[in-house]
Amino acid sequence: MIELKQVTKRYGEVAAVDGLSFTAPAGQIIGLLGQNGAGKTTTLNILTGYLPPTSGQVLVDGLDMLTNARECKRRIGYLPERPPLYDEMTVRSYLRFVCELKEVAHRAIGDHVAQIMTTCGLTEVAGRLIGHLSKGYRQRVGVAQALCGDPPVLVLDEPTVGLDPRQVVEIRSLIRELGKTHTVIFSSHMLPEIQQLCQRVIILHQGKLVQQADMAALTGAEGTHLRAIIALGQKALLPALQSLPCVQRVRVLHARREETEVLLECDPAASPDAETQLFSLLCGLNAPLRLLTPERSTLEEVFLRITANDSE
Amino acid sequence: MRAIWKRELQAYFFTPVGYVFMGVFLLLSSAMFYTTIMQNRSSDLPTFIGLMSYLWMLLCPVLTMRLLAEERSRRTDQLLLTSPVSLPAVVLGKYLAAVTLMLVTVLLTGLFVLIVAIYGAVYPAELLVSYLGFVLQGCAFIALDLFLSGCAGNQVTAAVMAFGANLLLWMLDLLENAVSIAFVKEIISFLSLYTRSEPFLMGQLSFAGVGYFLSFAAAFIALTIHMLDSRRYRGA
Incomplete structure (x- = not known):
């Protein structure tokens, strides 16, 4: 040591x-x-x-x-x-x-x-x-x-x-x-x-x-993020997503008429559950899920944030 | 220390340095032998040895220039200083490697002695004392030049600085004659490595001379260790 x-x-x-x-x-x-x-x-x-x-x-x-x-x-x-x-x-x-x-x-x-x-x-x-x-x-x-x-x-x-x-x-x-x-x-x-x-x-x-x-x-402390591409228009999708108890914030990354790409900031405590909740919600809306990936915040973000704070 | 000594000795022969040193030394000493002994039909070996001692000035820098300067320029000192070896052991190992190569070369000049022994008379006691003075003088020069190798950042600088210092020591004899103040004269003759070896060449075993050469070498080795250590603290 x-x-x-x-x-x-x-x-x-x-x-x-x-x-x-x-x-x-x-x-x-x-x-x-x-x-x-x-x-x-x-x-x-x-x-x-x-x-x-x-x-x-x-x-x-x-x-x-x-x-x-x-x-x-x-x-x-x-x-x-x-x-x-x-x-x-x-x-x-x-x-x-x-x-x-x-x-x-x-x-x-x-x-x-x-x-x-x-x-x-x-x-x-x-x-x-x-x-x-x-x-x-x-x-x-x-x-x-x-x-x-x-x-x-x-x-x-x-x-x-x-x-x-x-x-x-x-x-x-x-x-x-x-x-x-x-x-x-x-x-x-x-x-x-x-x-x-x-x-x-x-x-x-x-x-x-x-x-x-x-x-x-x-x-891990930065929370767990989920990136999803969902085959549904933004208008119908967003209120439904916000109604989920595990989702803290929704960011739209890319919106088209029939497809929306979103980043969901989930409560880290509920994170293993978040995917399940999202899945059953989308089933109910009959909106196919085209992509779902967990996005952990990278060390790069952490590093840049820390060094930027320091030089201010 | 043994590992360092061994590596340095090998390195003399992995690179041309060892061959250059031995080759040039033997070539020049052969020429000296021819002019002083063969041509004059003389068997005066001490005079020949006295002449050979001028080769130290020229050749000791070749032996020492690589030793410390190169470690520094190639950063291999990082390996040595982060190993469980002390700094004095590193310096001493390198010093002894140079001394070893010098001794081997001096041993080879025994061939000249052999030639004289065949055709004339050799006085062993006188010869041994002359050789002792000769070798001790070499040891002193190597210590001085090793110190300068430690000061320098690369081999060329190390060699030039060592040549300069050696020539200065030799010129002290000339300076001594030029200066008339007794006190200064005394300091100069105290420092001169060539004046010191004179009794040896006359067959006198001078204990003061032995002590002088050994302390000269020890002082410069100690200085080298001290300088390298203080450089670590300065972080240069």
Whole structure:
């Protein structure tokens, strides 16, 4: 488990991170979200022990990063924004070197490296020079490097930036897989990515924490919306919809003579029931339902709302 | 520390740097050997070693320029500093890798000694003392140049700064002659790595000299560690 307490990092006059506190419980995938320059990289550099904070405290399993650096660092694998690779080494010899750095027992190194290369899909390039690898492979070597020494916590700084869409999907599924056995903290400015992968999200804005919540709570709290296309004119439809007890508000998205597209904002408490109520209502009106999809508010809306509020 | 030492030593041979250092060193020392020993039909190895010691100025920057500057420019220091390895161990590992390569190269110059031994007389004690001074001087230069590699943001800057510093140390001898104030003269001769190695070349085992070279190296290693650590706090 990782805990940050009132961490501040100043570069001269500028505070890159300002009084940041959060807890990353064990066994979760935690997303650190923020625009460019929000302080994500600095935060990760501090919690991995690369930079000491100007003030505040980083605790890893209750151990202080400043006074107990060695023990703390042993528990964290870090993939920085730019993977720390030595171009003149082969993938295998590089990973062996990292294992030695992480104090893996000498006899175990061979097996450990082979296993990591299988996990990250690097076996076929094991003997190639890192400098000759494509960006996607380099990123995978970066992830592999973080896995050396089997640390319980993985910290990944924007692991999918600059990759092509197929590689992005690969890295994401790798992260999801790793999340089953590790605590993963990763940063991103891409909302869908965080939404797909994380159980918990921490939103930073201008070096400060603006929101920290479970993913489900954050997107679920906005209420449940239903989008429906119904084969009935607006005039007859709207009063009927408003009469439903579970519907709080009706927004017409698109209206034609014989067809209406609406967004229903439903009471979250009644939400499993809302579809049933709507269905029996429409049966009574003899109005066919052409489309019905639940619309949960996306993290994007939440994020934009939070950061917009903050800058006002 | 061992892991770092090993990697750096390997890196010398993954890249051309190690070959360049050894090749140029051996080529130039062969030329020196030919002019001082072979042509003069001399067996005066200490003079030859004294001449070889000027190669440190030229070649130590080649050994050290990559060591710290490159970690910084490629951000691989992020790996080292987030691993359970202390900063002194990182610096020391790198220093020892450079020293190791230097020692291997110096060992190869044993070939010259062998040639002289076949055709003339070699005085082992005198020779060993000369070599000791020679190697210690190399260690001192490597420590200084390693520090400058830590200061620099890239390899080229590191090399140029190291060349400059080495030449300045060498020019101290010339400056000493130009200055007439006794006090300044003393400071200058205190700093000169070349004046310090003179007793060794005359076959005198100077403990003050050994102490001087070792503390010179230790001081610059400590400075390097301190500088890198304070850079983390500044966050530059």
